[in-house]
Amino acid sequence: MTNDNDFWLSLARQLASYRQQLRRPFIQGILGGQGTGKTTMCGILCLILKQLGYRTVSLSLDDLYKTYDERLALKQQDPRLIWRGPPGTHDVELGLTVLHQIRECQTSVAIPRFDKSLHAGAGDRTTPEIVENVDIVLFEGWFVGVRPIDPAAFDTAPPPIVTEEDKAFAREMNSKLSDYLPLWEMLDSLILLYPTDYRLSLEWRKQAERQMIAAGKPGMNEQQIEQFVNYFWRSLHPELFINRLVKSPTFVDLVISINPDHSFGAVYQPNNV
Template sequence: MSGIGLSKTVEVLKSHVLSQLDLRRERPLFVALQGPQGSGKSWVSGELQKELGKGTDALRVVVLSIDDLYLPHSGLVSFANSHTHNRLLQGRGQPGTHDIGLGIEILSGLKVGRDKVRLPRFDKSRFNGEGDRVPVEDSPVVEQPPRVDVVIVEGWCVGFRSLSDQELSARWETWEQERTKLEIPEELCTLRDIQEINESLKQYDALWDFFDVFVQAGLGLPPSAAEGRSRYSIIYQWRLEQEHYMKAKNGGIGMSDQAVKAFVDVTYLGMSSLRRWKQLERREEHAQPYLNP
């Protein structure tokens, strides 16, 4: 997405966050930002943090990516080994590969004003792109007071809720055309594999319950595509650019282009099959339901 579009997104989000902050001065405002892979969520979150931190009324903002809650590499390997029947779980990405307990502990600490809250960081370049948490001593610590004003959590599956068996089966029946356009191997997964991830997604509700504001951002995803192509094809380009940028900074450590394609294949299956967003269930007047500048 263009820098102009992302900058506009930051402006809109800043205005919306400030309008909601006045309603919840007794504790931090929790903001959830969902958008496709590689679309600029991390950049938008960082810029929003900077913008809210400016001026005489500067706010203290904490940003956390759902990616930072991935299990450590040893945990991912163990999880994959216990789910060898499910190709979608042979690495990070899908619901089930995050440490939900750790996420709850962090958000709880920020909410109640705990004096020290350590934020995990996940380095995607480790283990040849499989990723691992950075050492605890290298993770940032949020100290309170002063109290945190805003907490932003961003990620591709932030706010996603599990589907009923009927809803999931219906989506499974309709995704074939999109899969073909994206050249995703038919044998990559089965309905049973998606059902297993859908079951894991139920655990995430405990995280989403912290949030006051849910923002689902299109962040440049085209409304349609040329005949024979998928509107989601651009996600592959975004994610590949993201990987190339990381490797250019760290000496070439990370996933190959082929591995990036396989990774996006896996997460796309989760996004397309499980995409039932929490905010669509809540309908609060204060929420921003969709943003596509």
């Protein structure tokens, strides 16, 4: 299946159908690494669903980051948390509160928002968005729906999990995933945006940074990008966590394969592989 209007319309109609069957707001999880198109997907689906008469709100895992001050305190406790992003840097209770309020059909709900440009790029919470009578939530993020794995998997982990310190960090991030399970239980469905090679995320990030620099905006150099992406792979390595989910009809409802040029490849349900 290709990335065209028919696909988007079909997917939007499916979400609308789920909403009608549930008779309460429907929460769609979208899992994908850097550059897989999560934001684009949410934007397009929101537009189509609005035309179909459904009130849709997009919520990112990024919107649930702890405040700047809370993350400063966290970094002092654990200097390994040099960037926001890994498990433990989010306010899970805030996410649960918001999704519960929407599911209980509260008329007006404050959706948290996060501004990554604040504090010289460290980011912080900004003014919440007030939404009313939500029908569908698109909850996206780089590890939305990801579950803890057997710690023994890190004994023979792929690079950049190399040293004993790397393995200890990976095991700790794995254990912190347990805190997010109540949030994943709120999902009615999970879509996985699955690159044909997880290493494409690094190339896509480099492309994005080059474009920003060309446009006169600040961006990271190649070495900084590699350090940044490797940091995320050390915390939750795609080969260890995402590859398991691709084969799991228990947790994933739809897999969309992403080609190197960002186009869609195969679209399938895990149990139909």
